[in-house]
Amino acid sequence: MVSGFGTSALWLVSGVWVKDLTGSDGLAALCMVAMWAPTLAGPLLGTLADRTRRKPLLIGANLLLAVLLLTLFTVDSPDRLWLLLAVLFVYGAAGVVHDAAESALVASAVPTPLLGDFNGLRMTASEGMKLLAPPAGAAVYAAYGGASVALLDAVTFVVATGLYACLRLRESRPEPPKGDWRTQTAEGARFLWTRPRLRPLVLAGGTTMLCAGLNGALIYAVIDGLGHTPAYAGVLYAVQGAGSVVVGLLSGPALRRFGERRFAACGIALASVAAGLRAVPSDPVALACGAAIGAGLPCVLIAALTAVQRETPQALLGRTAATANTLVFTPNVVGLAAGAALVELFDVRLLSAVLGAAWLMTVLPLLRQSAASPSRTATRSASDANPA
Incomplete structure (x- = not known):
């Protein structure tokens, strides 16, 4: 919650900051x-989370970003723009490592049957910060400038570091790596692809x-249609x-009730129907569809992350989780670019x-998998995932 608040604020303000400095969209x-670019190197960066203990890595990454953000106080003209972009790139790369290490740390700290509940609560915290942080960041920017938002974000990283330090968890030192970095990176991707319980979800x-x-x-074409x-x-x-x-609050009980595949399928079906109904030019329908899409989208993300945490050995979990994140989130950028082109060529009602309809078809592989091998509840304990 703490670091997510700072990240969401900086995410919004950085673009406004550059726009004010250069006038360029x-x-x-x-x-x-x-x-976003470092996400493409997720499998490679995630390997770092398997080569060292996760708690010290998270503490170090937070402190690094806290110090790095302070350099943005020197960004006061267009010729300093390169520094802001460089800091944001390192910010994104550290975020990839952070997510991989945190996913592995959660799997060793939280009992296996409660992973779905915990991931749902994290989703709730993340989305809650996205509602609160952008207006707060915009207000700080308007009053004191972009460097002050960077300072706010740095402070949240320091606070998050203190919270990680309070976490009571004993981690054993990872075994010496076998093979070069490239070989270790491929192991995570290979594990993910060869597991029939994980591949369909990812x-x-x-x-x-x-x-x-x-x-x-x-969305803006839909808003135009609404007037x-x-x-x-x-x-x-x-x-x-x-x-x-x-x-996010309901995901734990829902995962236990339906299993990962059915829970993901229900969420996809809800989001796809809502996306199609956006073709109806009505305010109540648009608001209901927005809420339904918001409820449907996290289902598959929570289900996939929980399944990866449950099924992957601790020694591989960092790079496997990072590979899964790359495969899941990179298509979002592709979709944004493709949608921006299509909305200029076709009517938004037809596109919606x-x-x-196309989105709804993606449910079928999950339903076939569920019918072929009914989802089982987790029977492993936390000690199975982390014998130490």
Whole structure:
């Protein structure tokens, strides 16, 4: 919650900061590219989380970012823009390592039957911060400038470091790595691909985020159809975030009730139907669809992450989780780019209807997998995942 607040605030403000410095929309968009680009190297960066103990790695990564953010006080003109983009790139790379290490640490600290509950609570905290942090960051930026938002983010990383230090967990030193870095990276991807319980969920997550990107690119065309100004996007995003907060609280019991595949399938079906109904030019329908999409999207993400944590040995979990994150979240950027092009060529109502139908088809592989091998509840204990 703490570091997520700072990250969400900086995410919004960095683009506004660049826009004010240069007047360029393209350069402002580069901020998002700089933070997202390291995700493509997720399998490689995730290997670092398996070569060292995770708690010290998380503490070190937080302190590194806290110090690095302070250099942004020197960004006061367009010729210093390179420094801001460089910091955001390192920020994104550290975030990849952080997510991989944290996923592995959670799997060793939380009892296996409660992983779904914990991941749902993390999703709720993350989405809750996305609702609160951007307005707060914008207010700080308007009053004191971009460097002050960077300082706010640095402070949250210091606080998060203290919280990690309070975590009571004994970690054994990882075994000496076998093979070079490339071989170790491939092990995580190979494990993920050869596990029939994991592969369908991760592929469904990637397909879902591709469709989510396409759907996100249509939002301003949908708002035009409703007769509102672009600022109405804030209302739709808030409703969508509220849906994600609610489903995060319910995900643990739902996972135990339905299993990972059925839970993911229900979420995809809900989001796809809502995306298709956005073709109806009605405010109540648009708000209901926003809430439904917000509730549906996290289901497959929580299910995939929980399955990876349950099925993967601790020695491989960092790079496997990072590989899964790359496969799931990279398509979102592709979908945003493709949607931005399609919305210029076709009517938004037609695009929404086609997208909803195509998105719904991605449920079928999950349902076939469920019928072929019924989902079982977790029977392993935390000591099975971390004998030390």
